[in-house]
Amino acid sequence: MDALLLSRIQFGFVITFHILFPAFTIGLAHWLAFLEWRWLRTQDGKWRDLYFFWLRIFAISFGMGVVSGIVMSFQFGTNWAVLSERAGAILGPLLSYEVLTAFFLEASFLGVMLFGWNRVSPKLHFLSTCMVALGTLFSTFWILAANSWMQTPQGHEVVDGMFVPVDWFAVIFNPSFPYRLAHMVLAAFITTCFVIGGVSAWYLRRGVHVEEGRRMLKLAVAFAAIALPLQVLVGDLHGLNVGEHQPVKLAAMEAHWEHGGPGAGVPLILFAIPDAENETNHYEVAIPRLGSLILTHSWDGEIEPLTAVPRDERPPIAPVFWGFRIMVGLGVAMLVLALASAWAWWRGWLFGSRWLLDGWRLLSPAGFIALLAGWYVVEIGRQPWVVYGLLRTSDAVSPNITAAAVMTSLATYAVAYAVIFGAGIWYLLGLVRKGPQPFEEPPRTEGGDKTPARPLSVGEREHASTEPSSTAPAGTTSTRMEGP
Numbered sequence: 446m447d448a449l450l451l452s453r454i455q456f457g458f459v460i461t462f463h464i465l466f467p468a469f470t471i472g473l474a475h476w477l478a479f480l481e482w483r484w485l486r487t488q489d490g491k492w493r494d495l496y497f498f499w500l501r502i503f504a505i506s507f508g509m510g511v512v513s514g515i516v517m518s519f520q521f522g523t524n525w526a527v528l529s530e531r532a533g534a535i536l537g538p539l540l541s542y543e544v545l546t547a548f549f550l551e552a553s554f555l556g557v558m559l560f561g562w563n564r565v566s567p568k569l570h571f572l573s574t575c576m577v578a579l580g581t582l583f584s585t586f587w588i589l590a591a592n593s594w595m596q597t598p599q600g601h602e603v604v605d606g607m608f609v610p611v612d613w614f615a616v617i618f619n620p621s622f623p624y625r626l627a628h629m630v631l632a633a634f635i636t637t638c639f640v641i642g643g644v645s646a647w648y649l650r651r652g653v654h655v656e657e658g659r660r661m662l663k664l665a666v667a668f669a670a671i672a673l674p675l676q677v678l679v680g681d682l683h684g685l686n687v688g689e690h691q692p693v694k695l696a697a698m699e700a701h702w703e704h705g706g707p708g709a710g711v712p713l714i715l716f717a718i719p720d721a722e723n724e725t726n727h728y729e730v731a732i733p734r735l736g737s738l739i740l741t742h743s744w745d746g747e748i749e750p751l752t753a754v755p756r757d758e759r760p761p762i763a764p765v766f767w768g769f770r771i772m773v774g775l776g777v778a779m780l781v782l783a784l785a786s787a788w789a790w791w792r793g794w795l796f797g798s799r800w801l802l803d804g805w806r807l808l809s810p811a812g813f814i815a816l817l818a819g820w821y822v823v824e825i826g827r828q829p830w831v832v833y834g835l836l837r838t839s840d841a842v843s844p845n846i847t848a849a850a851v852m853t854s855l856a857t858y859a860v861a862y863a864v865i866f867g868a869g870i871w872y873l874l875g876l877v878r879k880g881p882q883p884f885e886e887p888p889r890t891e892g893g894d895k896t897p898a899r900p901l902s903v904g905e906r907e908h909a910s911t912e913p914s915s916t917a918p919a920g921t922t923s924t925r926m927e928g929p
Contacts, residue, residue, distance in 0.1 A: 449842045451851040452524040457824075458855065459517045461817060462862055466510030468816055471585060471630065472637025473503045474578035479664075481571050490884065495657055498881035502873055504559055509869045516858065524851065528831055528841035532608045535601060535616060539591040547584035551577050582630070589629055593622040595832050596823070597690045608832070620690050624683040625823075631676045632819065636812025638672065639779060641665045643809020644877055646802040654880045659796055662805070666790055669783035676776065681739075688740060691833065692749040693758065694826035697765040699736060700726050703750045710745045711736035719762040724752060760828040764821060771818040775811045782808060
């Protein structure tokens with residue numbers, strides 16, 4: 446447990462928490478834009494109720510994503526000073542562009558989105574929601590550009606050990622960037638889609654918020670039936686790109702140790718226990734040649750085996766191998782559920798199917814799990830490189846940092862995250878249990894009371910009276926708990 450290993454564990458721990466919230470809010474921001482658009486088109490109060498319900502969830506999730514992102518950025522200076530020094534000329538501007546294009550855009554419109562209802566025109570409020578959604582995509586763009594450059598670096602020169610940009614277009618649009626951006630955005634949308642579908646299925650199984658549950662489930666089914674096949678296509682293209690630019694990572698994903706002989710092709714390994722020490726797999730269950738067809742689109746195609754590179758240039762095999770199968774397995778399960786639900790909807794028995802509703806409830810966290818599994822494959826699979834083929838992770842760690850210092854900060858993060866994110870998730874679950882509530886339109890005023898509508902209100906405590914107080918603002922009650 447030296448400083449290098451602890452620093453890697455700490456970064457993995459922090460990013461595991463962080464990636465969940467931005468991915469969720471990327472999809473949720475666009476979902477809110479759709480709900481408000483439906484409200485403006487139809488003036489149906491159910492759409493407005495759903496908007497405010499998910500807006501509360503978005504606000505808390507967005508806040509937790511910001512907190513975890515700030516903590517994550519500290520580590521570049523404390524734990525990874527050499528990486529910051531040598532690649533700072535490229536990574537620094539890319540992350541700054543995210544602040545300029547995403548954070549400023551979101552900060553400009555987030556307040557209007559959260560607190561401007563009935564204080565600005567409906568069109569301006571809708572524009573604010575759309576701008577926040579656009580800001581999440583800008584943020585994704587720049588973060589993925591930076592990370593993709595570390596995976597497939599180009600557009601730079603190495604001067605005195607420093608990475609100096611010479612072509613920003615090549616830096617940003619590096620070989621893996623388009624595929625990884627599309628794959629990540631779709632993953633974020635699918636993650637949010639299955640949360641929405643799981644919540645709606647839970648309401649329908651309990652017999653509460655039935656009308657809202659029906660609307661949400663239909664939309665979740667329709668989106669999933671379109672997005673998941675697209676994700677399969679994008680994932681296939683991404684896999685071909687990995688095989689071209691990061692062949693060792695692809696070999697680790699398949700635990701492919703050696704060529705099977707001329708014309709033998711690559712088997713598709715369904716199950717195995719990789720043994721890196723002896724360079725073999727135990728208890729292997731495989732389908733001959735199917736791996737070649739999937740990985741190379743050729744019946745007898747070959748990929749570079751792990752034994753083609755020295756041991757010290759191979760990533761840890763087991764987490765990459767199993768992470769990839771968890772991601773793909775959950776993706777297949779979600780696809781089957783989406784297509785079965787679309788069929789049931791067409792046949793008219795979607796809402797009465799206990800099995801399908803329970804399937805949506807069971808798979809509601811599947812997007813998060815698949816997202817993390819895929820991210821582990823990406824990050825662990827590029828080891829031992831932090832900038833692929835150019836800078837080793839062991840050479841990027843801060844030279845004077847001690848294991849005790851990293852352990853102390855890691856323990857501090859663990860305790861703080863347990864408290865902060867435990868409370869935040871408990872709060873979110875409380876909002877979900879409460880469900881969408883009827884919205885009472887506050888009167889529009891030209892002057893006088895300047896208190897904005899408050900979308901973060903949790904609602905009445907279950908044991909308290911729900912009679913409005915004479916001093917409470919319209920649309921609230923005297924027993925309401927206020928969000929942060």
